[in-house]
Amino acid sequence: MMGQKATFTSKLGVIAATVGSAVGLGTVWRFPNEVQSNGGSVFLITYLLCVLLVGIPVMLAEFSVGRGSGSDAIGAYRKLTPLRPWWIVGVISVLAPYLIMMYYMVVAGWTLQYLWMSLSGALFDGVGSGAAEPEAFQAIMRHSLAEGWQPVFWTAVMIVVNLLVLMRGVQKGIERMANTLMPLLFVILLVFCVVSLNLPDAIDGVEYFLRPDWSKLDGGVLISAVGQAFFSLSLGMGILVTYSSYFPKSTNLPRTATTVSMLVFMVAVLMGLIIFPAVKSFGIEGSTQGTTLIFVTLPQIFMELPLPQLWAVLFFGLLVVAALTSTVSIAEVPIAYLTQTFRMPRRKACLLTLLPMLVFSTVCALSLGPWSGVQLFGMTIFDFLDYFTSNILLPVAAVGVCLYVGYGLPKRFFFKEVSNEGTVKFRYAPLFFWFVRIVAPLMILAAFANKLFFE
Structure with missing residues (x-):
């Protein structure tokens, strides 16, 4: 489709697509670790306040730029202020998601790989019933990364799936996918929540999650909560500017921003109500961090449940949904730029954006295995891109x-x-x-200065 005439066709499409862009894998594995490290519900309450005071105002700012201009993340600034250099903000907003896509596609590929392993039963091969040793699941990930070809293959599959969705356009591709997958995501979350809350001693996990530890309330908690709000709402990535350019002019921006933010917050709360009761019920402590939580701790928990293969399929299916909706939104940012600035046919823009990603993401995948010796500033290529985009470009x-x-x-x-x-x-x-003008910039700068210089 040429130009910027495409719009989402319904209120559901607006909400589903925007929530889908925000609910990514970071919400699943970053949030539980932040809660554990920052005093349980003290962090939860602070996070909610940051969503209200930083997240919604910044989201409204991006919505106003996107819908007000009806243009892509760079064109918006050029259209609204053609004689001033604000377009540089747009350039950063397009560059950041493209760099993020290089390594995020690898992580998204892991979710596909583990979904396939769950469907085939390979995830639990060699793990004795009731044993659920973490070493067995750690070995699966180590072996996959060391071989290299498995993450490369599944990353390529995820890129192709993205390509198929995006080539269908805004309405038939992005909106239709979001309208189908986002309700499915919430249904799976609710099913897991019910199961987790009915485990033995689940109340201990609920109390841990919801009972505040006020002794941990300090500036560090606030900084962490600002960072979580920032990442969980996809702020600064050009996504919200791009997607809001597809909003109908009748869209109620304050209501949309509030609804999206509260649904993202709800996903985080549901993840807490799933993870902490399950971890406490089976006595698995200190394992709510990042990939360890997803690919080691939770498979251990599934082994302790009846029908472990079913729960693994449902959970990794949930992750695939979250990964797909977020990767599609990330890829749409440069695609929108190409179609509108260069009047490029959408099909060609999709190919030009995603086919090179097969090479870039392959490099990132191999940097965690056979090419781990290739370092940038003491980090693997994967880790460097994560650090550079998260700590510099996005803020x-x-x-x-x-x-x-x-x-x-x-x-x-x-x-x-x-x-x-x-x-x-x-x-x-x-x-x-006033929050957009003063409070939000200061809080974002404080959060990321802390992460950049003091962590």
Whole structure:
């Protein structure tokens, strides 16, 4: 499809696509670790406040730029302020997701690999019933990474799936996929939540998750909560600007931002209610960190349940859904730029964006195995890209959006967009504008300065 005429066709499509872009694998494995490290519900409460005070205002800022311009993440700045250099923020917002896609496709490929292993039963081969030794599941991941070809193959499969979805366009591809997969994701989450809450001694995990440890309430918790809100809502990645350019002009931006943010928060809470009761019930401590949680701890837990293969299929199916909706949204940012700036046919833009990714993601996958000796600043290529995008590009882009809306555009622009030119009452618009202009940039800078210089 040429140009920027495509729009989402329904309110469900707007919400489902935007939530799908935000609910990624980071919500699944980053959130439990943050909760464990930062005082249980003390972090949960602080995270909610950060979503309200930072997440929603910045999301509204990005929505206003995207829908107000009706253009891609670079074209939006050029269209709204053609004679000023704010387009640099857009360049960063396109560069960041492309670099993220290089390694995120590898992680997404892992979810496909583990779904296949769950379906075939290979995940539990050689693991005795009731034993559920972590070493067995750790060995599976180590062997896969060391061989190299398995993550490369499954990464390629994920890229091809993305290509098939994106080539169908905004309505038949992105929106239709989101309308189908996001309800499925919530159904699977609720099923796991019910199962986890009915495990023996599940109440201990619920209390751990929801009972605050006020002794851990300090500036570090606030910084961590800002970071979690930032990542869980896909701020600064150009995704929200791009997707909001597909919003119909009648879309209620404040309601959409609030609904999306609360649904993302709900996913995080449901993950907490799944993970912590299960971990406490089976006495598996200290294993809620990153890939260990997903690929070692949870398979251990599945081994302790009746029908372990069924639960593994459902869980890794859930991860595939989260991975697909988020990778599609990441890839759409450069695709939208190519179709609108260079008037490139969508099919060609999709191929130009994703086919080189077969090479780039292969390098990232192999950097965790056979090519692990290739280092950049003491990090593997995979880890370097993660560090560079997360700690430098994304916070710069998010702060740039805030400063752009707060200072680079006329004040009336924000109020016009969030009120749909006066047809929607939003009494908190002046407060939110103040948060966009001052509070959100300072909190984002504090969070990432802490991560960059003090961790």
